[in-house]
Amino acid sequence: MAQPLVKKDDDHDDDLEFSPFMGIEKGAVLQEARVFNDPQLDPRRCSQVITKLLYLLNQGESFTKVEATEVFFSVTKLFQSKDTGLRRMVYLIIKELSPSADEVIIVTSSLMKDMNSKIDMYRANAIRVLCRIIDGTLLTQIERYLKQAIVDKNPVVSSAALVSGLHMLKTNPEIVKRWSNEVQEAVQSRAPLVQFHGLALLHQIRQNDRLAVSKLVGTLTRGAVRSPLAQCLLIRYSSQIIRDMSNHGQSGERPFYEFLEGCLRHKAEMVILEAARAITELDGVPRQDLAPAITVLQLFLSSPKPVLRFAAVRTLNKVAMTHPMAVTNCNIDMESLISDQNRSIATLAITTLLKTGNESSVERLMKQITNFMSDIADEFKIVVVEAIRSLCIKFPLKYRSLMNFLSNILREEGGFEYKRAIVDSIVTIIRDIPDAKENGLLHLCEFIEDCEFTYLSTQILHFLGIEGPNTSDPSKYIRYIYNRVHLENATVRAAAVCTLAKFGFMVEALKPRITVLLKRCIYDSDDEVRDRATLFLSVLGNDGLVDTEKDSIGFLFGSLEAPLVNLETSLKNYEPSEEAFDVDSVPKEVRSQPLAEKKAKDKKPTGLGAPPPAPVSGFDAYERLLSSIPEFASFGKLFKSSSPVELTEAETEYSVNVVKHIFKSHVVFQYNCTNTVPDQLLERVNVIVDASEAEEFSEVSSKPLNSLPYDSPGQAFVVFEKPEGVPAVGKFSNTLTFIVREVDQSTGEADDDGVEDEYQLEDHEIVSADYMVNVGVSNFRNAWENMVPENEIVDEYGIGPRDSLAEAVNAVTDLLGMQSCEGTETVASNARSHTCLLSGLYIGNVKVLVKAQFGMDSTKEIVMKLSVRAEDQSVSEAIHTLVSCG
């Protein structure tokens, strides 16, 4: 316990024994609250009771609705008292009790009276309480007073009104936006606090108007901002403007950079750090511009205040990810932080050093970290382990010392997440550095001898089954694996049986011995273990269960083509019948919720009538929707549904997006329409599609939407036929046609007369990527090797100049519409070469794998070597055609 600065006197022990709230009970306090109803109020006693109520609430005690209402009504009687101290307590307890909308009315008149009181404290607090408890209707009534309060001479009143504005902006933005002039005046206030709150509110009001924000920041950066907090806000807004400008392609000039650099010499430490952080986070900041910020941060590394050290090292840690060389000057200061009392600082220092250190300092660093690891919590250890993993990939020659470090910490005590991080790191190192394989596999084998986590044991056994048979002496792993069959629970035993079978299949010399071991497993107490052993014995004995060696490989090493979630859903939907469950019927598409529909989900129904139907999203949902429409029943199985493509701009009268559903010889366009005009009802909504630029498509039918009320989405469909199995492409122009009827908003009734109207929509295209389903594979290398090499086609392409490799990788992935594997979609910053692994399923259910190797020269010209393997050579050719045309 901390040593208090107070002198320990004789009464101190008594203090500890006696608490004013000892034995406090809710029932008794509620009884005491009856003093609020006394005709002669005792302010002191009433304050004590309110304090007890606050204590109860702060201890997590909750009042029932009846109790809260009773207390609230009693509290309102206290407005009769003139005692200011009691009044202050009354304000607080009303906020804590959060009365319901129908109860609020009883205090509003008292609070509105206080809002115009001569006592500043009354004015400020009445505003705060009112804003907490009222709704939009009442807000319009007091708006006039709030505007006055914003420009009040007393900073407390002004601040209260401004902060209330910040809170109410979330619920009643239209009303608060009308206070712009008053808030503008508050920003010019001499009181630092008013300026701070004023600036925050004004920025919130104008945040969607880039020009206004830029003007505001421009004015304030020239003038004197008094509050350091406001100055920090200004720095954030300036850097946001710089970022926005670079996002909109206005590169070259950085309008507020001088201001940011000037803030590095501010007297407040908070401002200096904020400015340094803003400079380091600028996109593409040159080294010479970065230098002053790094120097300032370096100075803070040796500050006596932990918060400043933390802020500095946290910022440097981020800089190290993008500009490791810029941070190397701070390495000595950071090394001294490894022994910092504050473990968060020490961890950040270590992870930064691991990023910035050079190859020669790795051993020294590892020594320092070893001492440090024993006395930090698991969450910090995980961060360090992840940093070591990256370091090992960066300096492959140092894998021995890093692998030894990882194996040592693997033997120590630790929770599941920590152990998993270590195991993941070892696995990554084994995959990326072939020399580390045997050593790493042995470390993992030793770990499973004494591993308490079933999940990790099974993962390691699976990994051993894939990598172990390819080592120089596979037999040395068998002992570790077979031990699991004797010593572990059923889940691990079953995994061990699978691994043994893989060894038996891959290593011919081990096959007889593995068969003996598997035969022993058929007497296991667990059904699953016995079943697996029996199955694998059949596979190994080649007794006709599987036809060819290729089938055996596919069975043992192949990955499940469909995502597990899809399999689970399909199994749940399967009703037991004569017909067996067909694995091929499981959708293979990786489900991801489109952003547009996520937003739609968050939107609360505000329209008239019944709430809108839940938005239709995901492959399953589309499949269900389409199969429920008889006209589409004959099209066969749905191959792919695209994510929605917006055909209207945001915030227009009618919002329309299209989802493209691909069938074997048909394409269905699903137009999701939303009417955003409250006083209109649309009827017979249809989309007229002009397919003159899509020659291979011919329109078959369309299914209009009968009625489209306000804010209630509906779907119209248009069907096109195309040559079977051919990846036809084309462009489609769309026009929305409908009959519009005016709706009387007071009665909700629509006019009898409707007017025909049409609305031009954006065009959309069917592209080759629409014929590709992004199906992932768990082990790309195995999948690649199992694919026939004769079907491989390799070619090179010049992509042209790009800002970064990541941009080129994203462009190619989007063009092909394939799933990136093994995290290869992430490109290291400043990388000059990268390999991206992609997999997918082409129309006709043809599996395709792609290795795309990118390289960038000094002029940022990017070239790509594309290797494609597919089950059908024509598909490999089609992918190359696609890339060359794209």
Place this chain on the structure above:
Amino acid sequence: MILAVLFANSVGNVLIERFNGVPAEERLHWRSFLVKLGAENLKGVKNEELLVACHKSVYIVYTMLGDVSIFLVGKDEYDELALAETMFIITAAVKDVCGKPPTERVFLDKYGRICLCLDEIVWNGLLENTDKDRIKRLIRMSFLDSLFYQIFNYLLLLLFDQTRINFL
């Protein structure tokens, strides 16, 4: 947003807690996480020395004041620097109310006023008031008030001593 303000005693019992924008089901997790963090790191720390940690995308600044540990949790614009500023105001206000770094007893004695201070400083997750003198005035703890209060206590003590002497 300041997600949480929490005061705990030396054995980890919560004295005051204010959560903003934290779902009810996550509060227990935060409460136990903060108390554990304090138990592990606040031993032997000087009064008002700020400690800092980060957990995922949130920042935590915490300190010891007398027998009471104070924790602030923030995210986005309320990073470690803004939280340190808020903590500085909170500790100054608590010291003003209690007259010294408080024992648990003194803290509980002044519970109502401390709640008022906190209400002035942090409101619904936003830092509102940063001027400790103004806060003192707003919760009716003017200089004269506190002076009278101290003189009254002193007289009471004298009276008590006198009675004890007479009794002996």
